[in-house]
Amino acid sequence: RKEVEQDPGPFNVPEGATVAFNCTYSNSASQSFFWYRQDCRKEPKLLMSVYSSGNEDGRFTAQLNRASQYISLLIRDSKLSDSATYLCGSMNYGGSQGNLIFGKGTKLSVKP
Amino acid sequence: EPEVTQTPSHQVTQMGQEVILRCVPISNHLYFYWYRQILGQKVEFLVSFYNNEISEKSEIFDDQFSVERPDGSNFTLKIRSTKLEDSAMYFCASSEGAGVRLFFGSGTQLSVL
Numbered sequence: 001r002k003e004v005e006q007d008p009g010p011f012n013v014p015e016g017a018t019v020a021f022n023c024t025y026s027n028s029a030s031q032s033f034f035w036y037r038q039d040c041r042k043e044p045k046l047l048m049s050v051y052s053s054g055n056e057d058g059r060f061t062a063q064l065n066r067a068s069q070y071i072s073l074l075i076r077d078s079k080l081s082d083s084a085t086y087l088c089g090s091m092n093y094g095g096s097q098g099n100l101i102f103g104k105g106t107k108l109s110v111k112p
Numbered sequence: 113e114p115e116v117t118q119t120p121s122h123q124v125t126q127m128g129q130e131v132i133l134r135c136v137p138i139s140n141h142l143y144f145y146w147y148r149q150i151l152g153q154k155v156e157f158l159v160s161f162y163n164n165e166i167s168e169k170s171e172i173f174d175d176q177f178s179v180e181r182p183d184g185s186n187f188t189l190k191i192r193s194t195k196l197e198d199s200a201m202y203f204c205a206s207s208e209g210a211g212v213r214l215f216f217g218s219g220t221q222l223s224v225l
Binding site for chain 2: 031032034038041042043044045046047087091093098099100101102103104105
């Protein structure tokens with residue numbers, strides 16, 4: 001079974017903390033990777049795509065290790081507004097096929 | 113930012129009834145998807161649709177489910193005979209190509225009584 005695994009948390013951190021989330025995927029044919037953010041009872045929204053070389057967007061850094069089938073997300077200088085559930089997703093596509101498979105999500109709570 | 117729109121936002125139905133959930137994907141997108149999320153659980157893939165046919169479906173997407181793109185703008189999910197366990201948030205999504213980000217609609221909360 002092709003799965004994406006995440007630590008569900010919750011991660012309870014103070015404002016300003018650095019927090020790291022990890023994710024593993026079992027489908028070695030996966031080709032695209034994403035971090036989405038989901039607020040309570042809302043739709044997933046793209047936080048960032050994850051590239052092999054690693055990528056950074058402000059306080060957020062994503063890394064991909066294809067050999068270990070491992071994805072990470074680092075959030076620096078946490079804000080109260082970062083409180084949400086973070087979904088790791090992997091996609092295998094080819095021709096007309098493709099679907100994005102999510103992990104269960106990691107819940108982050110940033111406290112004042 | 114372009115949006116995927118879904119209607120209705122809430123749908124209440126009786127067990128055994130048929131429901132149709134509606135979605136308008138982003139206009140230049142070619143790939144369409146349905147996901148569901150049971151309360152407190154993960155966002156689960158149901159089906160993907162490309163070039164007017166299903167390209168992939170999960171084991172959840174059984175014969176009770178069907179999808180259709182009846183015209184150039186709408187994308188629908190039909191549940192033929194609803195069960196209590198179909199109660200969930202259903203998200204529609206679209207993407208402009210294979211392997212790129214999906215844009216999600218705000219969802220339809222389906223409650224089966």
